[in-house]
Amino acid sequence: MRLVAAMVKHETNTFSPVPTPLERFNPSFGNAAHSAYKGTNTPLGGYIGQAEALGAELSVPVAAEAWPSGKVDHQAFERLCDAVLESVQRGCDAVLLDLHGAMVAERHDDGEGELLRRIRQLKPGIPIAVALDFHTNLTQLMVDNCTAIVGYKTYPHVDMREAGEQAGRIVLDMLAGRTKPVMRWGNRPMIPHIMRQATDDEPMKSLIATAKRLEQGKVLAATVFAGFPHADIHDAGLSAVVIADGDADAAEAATQELLDQAWRDRAGFVYRGEPIDQAIARAKTEAAKPGAGPVILLDHCDNCGSGGTQDDMTAIAAVLRSGLEDVAAFSVADPEAVQLLIDAGVGRRATIQLGGKRDMPSIGVKGKPLQVSGVVRAITDGEFVIRGPMYTGVRVGMGRTTVLDTGAVEIVVTERNHEPWDLGCLRNVGIEPTAKRFVLLKSRVHWRAGYKPIAKAVVDLSGQGVTTSDYSILRFDKLRRPIYPLDQMAD
Numbered sequence: 259m260r261l262v263a264a265m266v267k268h269e270t271n272t273f274s275p276v277p278t279p280l281e282r283f284n285p286s287f288g289n290a291a292h293s294a295y296k297g298t299n300t301p302l303g304g305y306i307g308q309a310e311a312l313g314a315e316l317s318v319p320v321a322a323e324a325w326p327s328g329k330v331d332h333q334a335f336e337r338l339c340d341a342v343l344e345s346v347q348r349g350c351d352a353v354l355l356d357l358h359g360a361m362v363a364e365r366h367d368d369g370e371g372e373l374l375r376r377i378r379q380l381k382p383g384i385p386i387a388v389a390l391d392f393h394t395n396l397t398q399l400m401v402d403n404c405t406a407i408v409g410y411k412t413y414p415h416v417d418m419r420e421a422g423e424q425a426g427r428i429v430l431d432m433l434a435g436r437t438k439p440v441m442r443w444g445n446r447p448m449i450p451h452i453m454r455q456a457t458d459d460e461p462m463k464s465l466i467a468t469a470k471r472l473e474q475g476k477v478l479a480a481t482v483f484a485g486f487p488h489a490d491i492h493d494a495g496l497s498a499v500v501i502a503d504g505d506a507d508a509a510e511a512a513t514q515e516l517l518d519q520a521w522r523d524r525a526g527f528v529y530r531g532e533p534i535d536q537a538i539a540r541a542k543t544e545a546a547k548p549g550a551g552p553v554i555l556l557d558h559c560d561n562c563g564s565g566g567t568q569d570d571m572t573a574i575a576a577v578l579r580s581g582l583e584d585v586a587a588f589s590v591a592d593p594e595a596v597q598l599l600i601d602a603g604v605g606r607r608a609t610i611q612l613g614g615k616r617d618m619p620s621i622g623v624k625g626k627p628l629q630v631s632g633v634v635r636a637i638t639d640g641e642f643v644i645r646g647p648m649y650t651g652v653r654v655g656m657g658r659t660t661v662l663d664t665g666a667v668e669i670v671v672t673e674r675n676h677e678p679w680d681l682g683c684l685r686n687v688g689i690e691p692t693a694k695r696f697v698l699l700k701s702r703v704h705w706r707a708g709y710k711p712i713a714k715a716v717v718d719l720s721g722q723g724v725t726t727s728d729y730s731i732l733r734f735d736k737l738r739r740p741i742y743p744l745d746q747m748a749d
């Protein structure tokens with residue numbers, strides 16, 4: 259048996275000013291892609307394991323994942339698609355794909371649908387397994403051009419490998435003549451708020467429980483996608499997809515059950531924040547309570563894991579003003595500042611204009627640096643292997659990384675974007691997060707993978723950025739309307 263397994267992943271925030279050229283994907287090809295992901299907690303890691311177990315001949319043409327940002331550059335999209343297509347062209351029995359599901363390219367609002375369409379055009383009817391992110395904005399084009407779609411059931415995403423294995427198994431069982439998968443999907447006119455999508459919290463917890471319960475008998479896989487709201491495309495929002503063995507009615511019924519439950523619970527997916535100074539006052543109260551571990555301060559409107567510039571200083575400035583002490587902040591992505599701090603050197607004082615280097619025209623904000631003075635505490639290469647539950651085993655690079663200590667706040671400054679979902683982000687620069695009173699994270703939900711077990715409490719700081727939680731300041735032109743909660747909707 260000959261298999262092709264590939265990863266092409268991007269969550270596109272169409273409001274983000276951060277460009278997405280090929281370099282942002284840091285792609286690896288062929289053997290390098292294979293060895294970088296073998297054994298990792300990713301769908302591609304799962305596919306590699308399955309191919310080995312079968313003794314199949316496996317080609318891994320490309321593994322490419324970029325931090326969320328603006329629309330994928332046309333050339334980058336074409337290069338990544340071509341890598342997959344060239345490998346499929348050489349001949350294989352099935353294609354196993356590790357995609358995101360919310361990729362928007364310059365010329366294609368549905369990046370994954372376009373890639374799948376091209377594969378099927380090249381090899382009509384070829385079996386294709388697709389593992390997709392929980393934040394997929396699912397489309398007809400995607401469903402029409404593959405055999406099996408399986409999404410993650412966790413947010414933070416700690417079951418990526420399992421989702422890949424489930425998708426791969428469905429297609430490999432079909433190839434062996436054991437099953438005849440049929441797939442049905444649907445959506446509801448709703449965009450659940452990212453801050454209300456965590457699978458440990460209701461109502462998502464119960465929705466995921468339903469999906470798991472439905473996976474029995476003829477139902478081989480039942481997935482609910484929360485959707486990615488910061489994408490002004492027609493199909494953004496909640497959807498479900500179900501695969502059943504030879505039974506379209508069973509697949510359809512399970513799909514509708516998931517969608518009906520989500521729609522019934524829609525009010526629970528609406529988020530309401532509080533003014534930042536009020537939140538910081540509450541954080542002080544939380545810190546004064548007995549118990550170990552830091553109070554987590556979430557700078558959720560500037561989350562690079564959803565396309566934020568990661569250099570907006572609003573929340574950090576509010577923390578500095580407030581007099582909070584013993585704070586670690588992760589992180590400001592600002593290569594110019596990193597260079598200045600490296601030039602100053604460890605142990606030396608520096609005063610720099612930090613962050614605010616990028617304008618955010620989609621929300622009418624001009625970038626505004628913050629003047630910060632402090633002592634340079636650390637300089638590292640920013641590379642480490644993930645030991646926590648999310649992306650376990652993957653080697654990540656934050657770029658050269660520094661720490662500027664103001665006395666009250668240790669601010670981590672990185673060259674590249676990196677969301678703090680692993681304790682390694684802070685430990686890599688010599689900060690022990692369990693020992694801090696407060697840890698400010700530019701994150702929304704994925705921080706929980708690494709930091710929830712050590713957190714004493716969590717307080718949301720509504721700062722500013724292109725992952726804003728206030729959808730009223732985003733302009734949607736292409737999104738299907740009406741849609742809840744942007745529009746009033748009757749039952």
Ligand SMILES: [Zn+2]
Nearest residue numbers: 391392393415
């Ligand atoms: Zn996601």
